[in-house]
Amino acid sequence: MNFVVQLTYLLAAVLFILGLKAMSSPKTARKGIMWAGVGMVLATLVTFLHPAVQGLTNYVLIVIAIAAAGGLAWWSGRRVGMTEMPQMVALYNGMGGGAAAAIAGVEMLRALRTLPNDLQIRAEALSMDAGISVQAAEAALRAEGAGSVGIAAALGADVAILAILGAFIGTVAFSGSLIAWAKLDGRMKRNQLVPGQQIVNIIVFALAVGFGILTFFTDSVIVVAAFFALGLLFGLFVAVPIGGADMPVIISLFNALTGLAVGFEGYAIGNPAMIIAGTVVGAAGTLLTQLMAKAMNRPISNVLFAGWGSPKAATSEGPGGEMKDISAEDAGILMAYAERVIIVPGYGMAVAQAQHKIWEFVELLQARGVEVKFAIHPVAGRMPGHMNVLLAEAGVPYDMIFDMEEINEEFATTDVAVVIGANDVVNPAARDDPSSPIYGMPILNVDEAENVMVIKRGGGAGFSGVENHLFFGENTRMVFGDGQKVAGGMVQAVKGL
C-alpha cells in the first residue's frame, strides 16, 4: 500500500511541475492549473491510505477539517472581486505557512512526548549496570550532554534543524501574510508598531534565532511555545512597516517563504512530494520577488529594512506651480483628434471599476483611427502583473498591452498620455529628485508626451504618500472626478462628435 501512496506522490509532483510550466503561455495556462489540481486531488485522496494515518477519531477530524476549510475557501474564492485578488492570495498563502508551522509543532510535541520514556528506559538500564539509583542515573544521563536529551535526540539532528527552520519561516509567513492581507484590504493603515522599529525587529529576530537554537536541545514545551510565539511576532513586525509600492514585493516574498517552509517540513516528516512542490514554489517565488525588486530598482533588503513611504520620508520640497484642470468632455474630444494615445492604468482605475468604460472609450477612438496602446508599469496594481488581469477582465486584448521597457521610448512621440488611477509609477521625481523617497525607481515617461491627462479623484498624494510633480507640469491637465464617471463623460463626448 505504501508503494501506491509513494507512487501517487511522485505523480503529483510531476503534475505540479508540468502545471506550472504550462503557465508560460496564456494558451496553455488553464490546462496547467487543471493538471496541478488533478495532482492535488490524487495526493489528498491517497493520503487516507497512508500507513501513518490511523485511528477513527483522527480520520473523522481530517474529513471535517478538509470539508469545512475547503468549503469556506471555495465560497470566498468564488465571490472575491478581481481588484481584491492580492489580499486573497496573501490570505491563502498565510494559511499555507501556518499549516507548515503547525506540522512542525505537532512533530515537536511528539518528540517531547517520547523523550521522557527514552530517558527513563536508558536510566533504568544504567542504574542496573552501574548499581546506582534511577534518579542518579537520570541525572548522569542529562549531565552527559544536552544533545542526548531534547528534540534533536528524538528527531535526529538533521530532521530537527529542518523542522525548526521550517517552523520559523512558516510562522513568519503566516503572521506576515495576515498583516499584508489586512493592509491590502484596508483594515489596517499604520506603518509603525513601536518606536525604533528597525532595532526592535533585529532584537526580535535575534531572540527568535536564539530560541530556535534552544529548541534544538530542549525538552521543555515552554521553550518550544516561546519559539513559535517569537516567529509570529517577527512576521508581524516585518510586515507592519511595509506599505505603498512595496506590497507586491512582500506578497511575492511571503509566497516564496511558505514554499520553503513546506519543503523543509516535507523533509521533517519524510514526504518527498512536499519537498519537491515546496522547493519549486520557493525558487519560483524568489525569482518573482527579484524581478519585482528589480522593477523598482531596489534591493530586497531595502524593501524589508527601510521605511519607504513612511510620512517622514515624504518631506522633500513640494512642487511649484499649480494644477490646471480640464473637463472630461474636453479631454475626450482632444483625444478623438489625436493620432497616438497611450493609456497608463493604475490600481485606482480598477477600484473605481472604470476599466470597462475605458475599454468602451478606447474602441470608439480606434473606430476613428486613433492608435491606442496601454502601458503597464511592473508594479502597477497590488501584485506582480495584477493590472494585466484587471484589463483582461475588461476585455482588453493582450496585444494592446505593453510593458514599461517596450513602450517607454514611445511617449516622446505620443500626442496624449492618459494616466488613470496611477500615481507613483509616473512620478518624475523618481528620475530627477535624489531627495525623493522613490528616487531611482524606473517610471513610465509620461511627462515626455505632448499632452498629459491625469484622471484623479482629488489632488492628494498616492499610495506611497509622495507628492507628484507630474500634476504640476506645463503640459499636464487634471481631470478631476471618479474614474468611471470621467470615462463615461469622455465616451459621451466622442459619441457626440
Place this chain on the structure above:
Amino acid sequence: MAIEGFVAIYIFMLAGFAGFEVISRVPVILHTPLMSGSNFVHGIVVVGAMVVLGHAETLPEQIIGFIAVLLAAGNAVGGYVVTERMLDMFKSKDEQKKGAQE
C-alpha cells in the same frame, strides 16, 4: 520514511533549479496567475498535515494537527479557485483573438 541527508539535498537542489527554469519563461502578463498558481501548489502541505493529524495521539497534538489540516485545505482550495478564475479571463481573450487574427 526518512530520506537520507545527501539525497534530500540533491532533491532540494534539483527542485530549486526546476523552479527557476519553469518560472523564468513566464511572461509578465501572467505573473499574477502564476503567483497564485504557485500559491496553490504549496497547498500540497495538506498531505503532510493529514499525516500528522493521522498519527496524533494526544489532545494537544490533535488540536494543532486539526488546525494544520484546516489551514492547508484552505490554502489548496482557495488557491485553486482564485487561479482558475483569473486564467478564465485570459482564456476568453485567447479565443476572441483566434477569430480575429488567425
